[in-house]
Amino acid sequence: MTDALVIAGHEFSSRFILGSGKFDLDLIRAAVEHAKAEIVTLALRRVNSFSGNILEHIPEGVTLLPNTSGARNAEEALKIARLAREAGCGGLIKIEVIRDSKYLLPDNYQTAKACEMLAKDGFIPLPYMYPDLYAARDMANAGAAAIMPLAAPIGSNQGLAAKQFIRILIEEIDLPIIVDAGIGKPSQACEAMEMGAAAVMANTAIATAGNIVEMAQAFRHAIIAGRTAYLAGMGRVLDRGSASSPLTGFIQD
Amino acid sequence: MERIDPMKYLPGMEVLENSDIEEQVVRAMEEYDYNRYTADEVKRALAADYPTPEDFGALLSPAAEPFLEAMARRARAETRKHFGNSVLLFTPLYISNYCENHCVYCGFNRANKIRRAKLSEDGIRAEMEAIARTGMEEVLILTGESRTMSGVEYIGRACEIARTYFKNVGIEVYPMNTDEYAYLHQRGADYVTVFQETYDRGGYERLHLAGHKRVFPYRLNAQERALRGGMRGVAFAALLGLCDFRKDAFAVGTHARAIQRRYPHAEISFSCPRLRPIINDDKINPKDVHERQLLQVMCAYRIFMPFAGLTISTRERALFRDNVIGMCATKISAGVSTGIGSHTEEENTGTGDSQFEISDGRSLEEVIAAIKSRGLQPVLNDYVYL
Numbered sequence: 001m002t003d004a005l006v007i008a009g010h011e012f013s014s015r016f017i018l019g020s021g022k023f024d025l026d027l028i029r030a031a032v033e034h035a036k037a038e039i040v041t042l043a044l045r046r047v048n049s050f051s052g053n054i055l056e057h058i059p060e061g062v063t064l065l066p067n068t069s070g071a072r073n074a075e076e077a078l079k080i081a082r083l084a085r086e087a088g089c090g091g092l093i094k095i096e097v098i099r100d101s102k103y104l105l106p107d108n109y110q111t112a113k114a115c116e117m118l119a120k121d122g123f124i125p126l127p128y129m130y131p132d133l134y135a136a137r138d139m140a141n142a143g144a145a146a147i148m149p150l151a152a153p154i155g156s157n158q159g160l161a162a163k164q165f166i167r168i169l170i171e172e173i174d175l176p177i178i179v180d181a182g183i184g185k186p187s188q189a190c191e192a193m194e195m196g197a198a199a200v201m202a203n204t205a206i207a208t209a210g211n212i213v214e215m216a217q218a219f220r221h222a223i224i225a226g227r228t229a230y231l232a233g234m235g236r237v238l239d240r241g242s243a244s245s246p247l248t249g250f251i252q253d
Numbered sequence: 254m255e256r257i258d259p260m261k262y263l264p265g266m267e268v269l270e271n272s273d274i275e276e277q278v279v280r281a282m283e284e285y286d287y288n289r290y291t292a293d294e295v296k297r298a299l300a301a302d303y304p305t306p307e308d309f310g311a312l313l314s315p316a317a318e319p320f321l322e323a324m325a326r327r328a329r330a331e332t333r334k335h336f337g338n339s340v341l342l343f344t345p346l347y348i349s350n351y352c353e354n355h356c357v358y359c360g361f362n363r364a365n366k367i368r369r370a371k372l373s374e375d376g377i378r379a380e381m382e383a384i385a386r387t388g389m390e391e392v393l394i395l396t397g398e399s400r401t402m403s404g405v406e407y408i409g410r411a412c413e414i415a416r417t418y419f420k421n422v423g424i425e426v427y428p429m430n431t432d433e434y435a436y437l438h439q440r441g442a443d444y445v446t447v448f449q450e451t452y453d454r455g456g457y458e459r460l461h462l463a464g465h466k467r468v469f470p471y472r473l474n475a476q477e478r479a480l481r482g483g484m485r486g487v488a489f490a491a492l493l494g495l496c497d498f499r500k501d502a503f504a505v506g507t508h509a510r511a512i513q514r515r516y517p518h519a520e521i522s523f524s525c526p527r528l529r530p531i532i533n534d535d536k537i538n539p540k541d542v543h544e545r546q547l548l549q550v551m552c553a554y555r556i557f558m559p560f561a562g563l564t565i566s567t568r569e570r571a572l573f574r575d576n577v578i579g580m581c582a583t584k585i586s587a588g589v590s591t592g593i594g595s596h597t598e599e600e601n602t603g604t605g606d607s608q609f610e611i612s613d614g615r616s617l618e619e620v621i622a623a624i625k626s627r628g629l630q631p632v633l634n635d636y637v638y639l
Contacts, residue, residue: 022337024630045637072518076639083637099518102560155334207337 003231005199007176008124008145010063010092014038015193016223017065017178018216019203021046025057027212032059035216041094041201043069044084065126067094074113081118093118094148095127103153108135112142119143128180131165136173146175148201151192152182155204159188163195170196186215186222193226259458259469266471267430267478274511275473281306282452282504290314299323304557309506312553313499321545324552328581331559339632340624341562341584342617343391344384345425348372348411350593350605352397354464356450358495360531360608361397363464367532370593370605371402377411381418383596387588387617390633391421393446397608398427398466405433409440416441420634423488427465428475434482443638445479446488446524447472452504456496476512486520487512488564493550494528494539502550506557513558522562522584523554529568529609544573548581555581567591567611571623574613579629587620589613 004011018037020028032040040058044066058064066084071077074097081093095118097110111127112135118125124145129135131149139147149166152158160166161182170177176198183189189200200223209215262268287310295317298308311317312324349371352361360367372380384392392415396403408426415422423444424437434445451457454469461467476487489509491501509521527547528539542550547569554563565574565582567589578585590596593605615623624631 022339024338043635045635046632070637070639079639080637101518101520102513102558104560157334204334204337208333 003227005176007092007126012038012063012199014220015199015227016189016220017041017180017199017201018206019201022203022207023212028057029059030213031206031216032062034213035206035220037062037216037220039063039065041065041067041203043067044080044087044089045070063092064089065092065094067096067128068114069096069098071095071097071114072099072110073097073107074110074117077110077114078117078121081121081123085123091122091124092145093123093125095125104155105153106130106150108132111135112138115139115142115144126178131162131169133165133168133172136169140173140175144175146178146198147173148178148180150181151179151188152184154181156182157184157205157208158182159184160191163191166192166197167195186218189219190222190226190229193223194229196230197226199223256462257467259454259461259467261468262471263465263468265430266465266468269474269477269481272474272477274477274508274515275470277511278452278473278504278508279454281507282500285310285500285503287314287499287503290316292316292319295320299327299556306507306510306557309553309557310503312556313502313506313550315499317549317553318545321549321552324549324556325580328552328555329579331555332579332581332583335559336583338579338629339583339635340578340629341391341632341635342389342587342620342624343393343421343423343584344387344389344588344617345393345395345586345591346380346384346596347395347591347593347605347608348377348380349396349399349403349407350608351399351402352464353399353401354466355462356464356466357460357462358492358528358531358537360606365532365534367606368604372594374410374414376594376597377414380594380596381415384588385418388633389588389617390419391423391636392419393423393425393444393586394442395425396427398464400427400465405429405436409437412437412440412442416638420638421636428472429478431478431482434479434484436482438483441638443485443636444488444520445476445484445486446490447475447479448490448492448524448526449473449505449508450492451496451501452491452508453496453500460495473508476508477515480512480516480519486522486562488522488524488562490524490526492526492528493547494542498539498542498546498550502553506554509558509561513561520562521558521560522564523551523558524564524566525551525554526566526568529612531609532606544569548577551577551581567613568609569612571613571615575623575627578624579627585620585624587615587617 017039020042066089068077068080115125128148152161178199179192180201290311294311298311425446564584591607
């Protein structure tokens with residue numbers, strides 16, 4: 001497998017992670033297939049809910065990434081993670097600790113604590129976080145297998161509002177940086193990938209699209225384009241125009 | 254009969270330290286003059302990325318009425334962004350209709366001659382089993398307001414039983430102290446709904462003639478006590494049509510916002526009940542809150558606090574309910590019966606009368622079908638008890 005996304009030894013050829021909370025279960029399968037997503041996140045609190053079991057709607061070969069949404073502190077995140085393990089979800093877990101019902105911003109301090117507690121309990125934590133370098137380092141040191149900074153408030157479709165801070169994480173943290181939350185358009189996903197993000201996660205952007213399946217496809221292509229551009233090495237972008245004749249052309253030897 | 258002072262706490266009622274929520278809400282409501290808004294201000298409110306309380310005031314004003322369609326569109330976009338296409342379902346369960354209060358508009362009021370009943374533990378179990386059998390995963394436990402007939406321990410027992418049948422348990426009972434909320438939280442309840450009925454102190458005094466409920470500030474501070482007691486979420490409502498509905502709706506939003514700012518982790522939701530006819534008085538009805546105004550209030554709540562839950566009552570007819578889910582409402586009841594013991598058909602012992610007339614008696618299955626037919630996703634549980 002070339003250019004695989006590697007998270008704690010798990011290899012994925014797709015760099016598009018799909019959220020599942022905001023659309024119909026029967027559309028999930030189609031969206032996953034057209035997005036060619038290999039990882040689908042879901043809130044543990046939604047598992048088994050409803051007339052259908054969400055697990056039955058996830059195509060085979062797709063890794064289910066449960067999250068701890070509903071947790072307001074590290075201890076609650078650990079409880080939810082354990083419930084996910086009992087439900088048979090495996091060790092990869094996305095940590096979400098939120099103590100703000102308005103913007104649903106992650107609490108970095110509690111999230112770092114949760115990383116430590118979950119790693120000690122045998123989980124592979126993938127923390128959803130506010131892009132802060134120190135917090136990302138703490139999470140990495142605590143055993144996180146990837147860092148998932150938000151691009152903008154969740155559900156806002158505002159795109160890479162936190163771009164400069166995510167760039168710093170990409171440069172400084174030796175773990176996959178997965179841009180999570182706030183991405184509203186394929187072009188924004190592409191931009192995140194161009195700057196070196198390891199993967200992009202989206203849910204609302206697709207759930208609120210006129211045609212879910214086509215939008216899933218558009219995201220897939222955008223993410224591939226951005227990744228390819230990143231690997232190709234971006235052309236220089238200069239602040240000002242540069243003189244085509246060199247200033248030092250008169251030098252002979 | 255001597256009436257108690259509605260602004261004075263009775264013995265045993267906890268007075269919250271360090272709280273100015275009541276003052277904030279009442280002052281904002283008193284200053285709210287909905288007649289001063291213009292069409293331009295409504296347009297500005299509709300275009301605001303983050304609507305302010307001032308914008309909320311404009312959206313609730315008569316000047317906003319011609320913009321109802323635009324409000325509905327904005328509301329639908331917000332609902333979609335924050336909740337996707339999911340619609341939560343629940344069933345309310347009345348376990349007792351004894352009441353010590355005298356509220357002139359309510360079917361349970363102590364002066365109203367209705368059949369009173371209270372479920373035994375076995376009765377509660379039977380009712381819950383019947384509801385759970387339909388597939389429902391969330392229950393809202395309701396009582397009339399009587400501490401003697403439905404004490405905190407009795408309600409706590411009902412919560413414990415509910416936890417064995419349901420994933421999510423809410424309560425809509427009389428306001429209580431922080432330690433009592435903590436007790437019920439421990440027994441499995443996580444959401445508290447208290448309708449203030451009206452935030453107009455004068456109107457409140459005229460409508461609530463006797464009983465603990467007559468104490469206005471104790472009721473208003475219930476949500477804050479519930480959160481201090483460890484509850485996860487609280488719901489707010491005014492009974493629209495009792496007093497000036499625009500002012501009351503403005504107070505509801507102001508109250509919810511003040512609580513959210515002080516307790517940012519709290520899950521906030523709204524209910525939008527209108528007055529309904531009751532047994533022995535079918536003339537009770539809101540005079541000025543037509544469906545148009547009701548929808549305006551619901552859209553204003555949604556646009557002002559796009560992240561908050563909004564529950565649509567069975568007081569409204571099925572077609573209205575079906576049209577507001579996904580637009581502004583995020584939660585809908587199904588399989589509703591407001592009498593006591595009315596979910597178990599076979600035994601039917603001790604049946605007590607209803608609090609008000611409902612307008613939508615559809616089963617869970619029927620409501621699920623209606624949700625799906627609108628391209629929305631019925632969700633029976635989105636919650637984990639921790």
